Amino acid sequence: MDNSFPYKLYLVISEESCINDHFLKVAEQAVKGGVDLVQLREKNASSAEFQHKAFQLKEILDRYNVPLIINDNLKVAQQIEAFGIHVGTSDTPPKQIRQNWKKVKCLGYSIEDKNQLNSSESLTSDYLAVSPVFKTSTKTDTIIEWGLAGIEEIRSITQKPLVAIGNMNAKNADDVIKAGANCIAVVSAICAAQNPRKAAEELRNKIEKYE
Ligand SMILES: Cc1ncc(COP(=O)(O)OP(=O)(O)O)c(N)n1
Ligand SMILES: Cc1nc(C(=O)O)sc1CCOP(=O)(O)O
Numbered sequence: 001m002d003n004s005f006p007y008k009l010y011l012v013i014s015e016e017s018c019i020n021d022h023f024l025k026v027a028e029q030a031v032k033g034g035v036d037l038v039q040l041r042e043k044n045a046s047s048a049e050f051q052h053k054a055f056q057l058k059e060i061l062d063r064y065n066v067p068l069i070i071n072d073n074l075k076v077a078q079q080i081e082a083f084g085i086h087v088g089t090s091d092t093p094p095k096q097i098r099q100n101w102k103k104v105k106c107l108g109y110s111i112e113d114k115n116q117l118n119s120s121e122s123l124t125s126d127y128l129a130v131s132p133v134f135k136t137s138t139k140t141d142t143i144i145e146w147g148l149a150g151i152e153e154i155r156s157i158t159q160k161p162l163v164a165i166g167n168m169n170a171k172n173a174d175d176v177i178k179a180g181a182n183c184i185a186v187v188s189a190i191c192a193a194q195n196p197r198k199a200a201e202e203l204r205n206k207i208e209k210y211e
């Protein structure tokens with residue numbers, strides 16, 4: 001498998017998803033617990049607010065050498081010199097991102113349909129997100145639910161690193177890794193936890209058993 005994507009536990013964070021503490025504190029605790037990649041996903045913020053939050057978050061993550069991915073917004077990603085960007089089928093397509101951001105180090109793309117898998121958009125991406133593995137109330141504008149069989153099928157078609165997202169938690173993380181995912185991405189399992197560090201540790205331990 002591709003060494004250029006060594007990440008195993010991916011936190012997708014927003015200010016509003018952090019219900020028990022400030023999002024910057026949640027992110028730092030999550031990193032201490034074993035998160036090794038973070039995405040800032042602010043669907044309702046203005047670009048200026050998004051950029052401000054991203055700067056603050058990047059300052060913390062840089063101390064731990066944990067890369068920051070920006071959701072959707074190429075300008076914000078470039079302005080804060082993020083590690084990368086995640087886009088889906090309704091966003092700026094990956095090839096266009098590459099053309100406009102030559103220095104992008106990590107480009108993620110959501111897979112909602114098998115037909116996307118051998119497309120040039122997927123081929124130019126650094127990882128593919130299985131979107132979603134299981135239905136989740138955190139994001140409801142999705143099409144299907146891949147399930148474990150879906151991960152296995154995607155795994156048989158592509159060699160790209162696969163990120164599993166959608167209702168991921170410490171109970172299902174091992175099955176998802178066994179099915180062929182390389183990395184688990186979570187929102188609520190960490191952002192809504194009473195103790196984000198402990199929640200991250202639990203997930204990390206589960207994942208590492210299958211490394
Ligand atoms: C790691 C990861 N996987 C999937 C998504 C979803 O992206 P997208 O389909 O573009 O939906 P929005 O997040 O923009 O609502 C993601 N953000 N991160
Ligand atoms: C940001 C995101 N993208 C998804 C996709 O299916 O592409 S599901 C999702 C939210 C995942 O939240 P939780 O861990 O709380 O289920």
Ligand SMILES: [Mg+2]
Pocket residue numbers: 071072086087088091
């Ligand atoms: Mg998007």
